[in-house]
Amino acid sequence: MSVKLEDIAKATGFSVPTVSRVLARSSYPVNAVTRQIILEAARIMGYKPNLSARSLRTDRSNTIGIIADDLLSPFTPRIVRGIQDYLNQYDYLSLIVNSDWDADIEQEAINTLVSRPVDGIIFVEYSHRTFSRVLEQSKKPHVFVHRLFGTPIKNSVVPDDEYGASLAVRHLIGLGHKRIAYINGPENWHNAKKRFTGYQAELAAYQLEFDSAIVQPGDWEFEGGYQAAKNLLSLDQPPTAIFSANDLMALGAIYAIQDAGLSVPKDIAVVGYDNRDFTKIFRPRITTVIMPVYEMGWTAAELLLKKIVEDQEDLDEIKIRGQIQIRESCGADKSLITKDELGSATVVRRILLNKQPES
Amino acid sequence: MSVKLEDIAKATGFSVPTVSRVLARSSYPVNAVTRQIILEAARIMGYKPNLSARSLRTDRSNTIGIIADDLLSPFTPRIVRGIQDYLNQYDYLSLIVNSDWDADIEQEAINTLVSRPVDGIIFVEYSHRTFSRVLEQSKKPHVFVHRLFGTPIKNSVVPDDEYGASLAVRHLIGLGHKRIAYINGPENWHNAKKRFTGYQAELAAYQLEFDSAIVQPGDWEFEGGYQAAKNLLSLDQPPTAIFSANDLMALGAIYAIQDAGLSVPKDIAVVGYDNRDFTKIFRPRITTVIMPVYEMGWTAAELLLKKIVEDQEDLDEIKIRGQIQIRESCGADKSLITKDELGSATVVRRILLNKQPES
DNA sequence: GTGAAAGCGCTAACAT
DNA sequence: ATGTTAGCGCTTTCAC
Helix, strand or coil: CCCHHHHHHHCCCHHHHHHHHHHHHCCCCCHHHHHHHHHHHHHHHHHCHHHHHHHHHCCCCCCCEEECCCCCCCHHHHHHHHHHHHHHHHCCEEEEEECCCCCHHHHHHHHHHHCCCCCCCCCCCCCCCCCCHHHHHCCCEEECCCCCCCCCCCCCCCCHHHHHHHHHHHHHHHHCCCCCCEEECCCCCHHHHHHHHHHHHHHHHHHCCCCCCECCCCCCCCCHHHHHHHHHHHCCCCCCEEEECCCCHHHHHHHHHHHHCCCCCCCCCCEEEEECCHHHHHCCEEHHHEEEEHHHHHHHHHHHHHHHCCCCCCCCEEECCCCCCCCCCCCCCCHHCHHHHHHCCHHHHHHHHCCCCCC | CCCCHHHHHHCCCCCHHHHHHHHHHCCCCCCHHHHHHHHHHHHCCCCCCCCCHHHHHCCCCCCCEEEEHHHHHHHCCHHHHHHHHHHHHCCCCCEEEECCCCCHHHHHHHHHHHCCCCCCCCECCCCCCCCCCCCCCCCEEEEECCCCCCCCCCCCCECCCCHHHHHHCCCCCCCCCCEEEEECCCCCCHHHHHHHHHHHHHHCCCCCCHHHHHHHHCCCCCHHHHHHHHHHCCCCCCCEEEEEEEEEHHHHHHHHHHCCCCCCCCCCEEEEEEECHHHHHHCCEEEEEEEHHHHHHHHHHHHHHHHHCCCCCCCCCEEECCCCEEEECCCCCHHHHCCCCCHHHHHHHHHHHHCCCCC
């Protein structure tokens, strides 16, 4: 059926191990001429290694498992893409399982992946981090990316939310705002806590007074942002700018401001957080802090591969910093607006323009 | 290290094959008592089959490969989720590779996957469908989901765009509109052609005149929709409703209408296509035809598994119908507005409300 | 630098 | 119904 080492050995007159040493890129010394002959034969015959056999023998599969809470979560595909692109450089592939925010399914996913030929596991946006005896016993390296709850743990990659919040606030201060409101996320999310901390720290750094009257609780959702902004507008001294802990609430806030007959950014500036897709198409286009999700995925993959290949020891939580994406909702001068990276829609268009798809 | 069949054989006194017959759920007859003993031992000892070994022996891996143009494309994650959820029922997992809209990378991806232990391949939103000798030789079953270009081919799953367009137009007609404009997509996309056909057919079905003056070309993008609507508004007899071939152009159209001082849906009704995420949060919330992407992925997985397990013969192109999602931009009575399925954000919230995440 | 032998863990074929 | 034997394709000793 398919070409195997034995076929190439027969065709070239060398033994199977020698052929293996060449084709598996072993560091074992092989005569240069021999190598050439074998390489050529393999190319002509179309040799593809049987990775099951190799994996059985070496206990390495060049495959890692990803357990994501849900591939459809807003950040997950981009995190996964970051992981995949890093892995791709080293001929690793990824197997993806969803845990659907459920501790039991998560355990099941771990069990599934552990018995699979995977060299390690990345947990993406996992909410539970339930202890798994199976996982520990398997000794498979595993790392975490974008943990949503809990205290910092080793081998995890997270966004630097405090830094991100400081960027947003600093930008607004630079624009001349002195009364900057904050719409928070739910308190049990440490993302929200850190962003709040960053907000406060940055105000302090510029000697601006912290006023709890212009800090509103939020729920991450559109409605929460809308209500929060409404509350802020009804204050005796309403803020001139609002920093929202996420984009969805920022969107709600913008609608609330517009519903009150005011304009964003002319009357009130708004900055969001996350750089969700809709911030680019909504008007005014929303200034936001970029969640460095791609880089987080990339870094998590890097860490995992180091653990697999180089036996990298456990590392403390790694924080990744995002940039601020300046658009229209903050009222910055147009010349300051940062260029968006290419979106996939643009790539599609490039195909259409430059290449003729075959019919 | 890890428990294998031999260990269980020793522990129970039975032979390795007998243990295998029980634990691999073979249909081979085994004494009920024996089965119980072995099952119990396996449970206690924590047996996990080594799938590399099994795969080497059986030439089956319970893994399929997915080649997607880009995991970050708007539809891809949902298609993939549909695939995964179907596979999950049969203990199959999926390996995902991106081809980045590039024919060479696509070939590379095919080569990679073919040498991997995968039982079949699903091409998601592939644009090239270049012939691959390697793929043909491998004899691995493969199916296509959401092909973007080209004529219908066997073993592919696509949306029924003509039907979807007819739903949109029928809905607008039901709302009393008689002059319904159409904003098209690029002509070399058969999605666009089919939607146009559906538009025309539905007008005809209701004896409404087709007027090419209110058909505008488009580019799938925001700008194209904006410009198209502007053109339509400048007509002597502007339409009372606009059906846009996708949501992004519908959004552009809505902005153009609003910029002209008119209101959606009061002055002009707008219906989009795709049910992209932003249509739910934008105001007015956009009525749109649902791309049945999840179901398409599900169906593609079903087809592939049938080919793998039951040697299902080649099937003609399978068309999947989507529903219309009635929201605000069409001006339908509020009681007609269809409920959105749960989005992942809602699921997150459920966690927050019902469960206490451990700290 | 190359080859012979062994074996990774499993299941299919053949025996009993 | 259970056990014996063989071998999937590969890489790793260990000889030479």
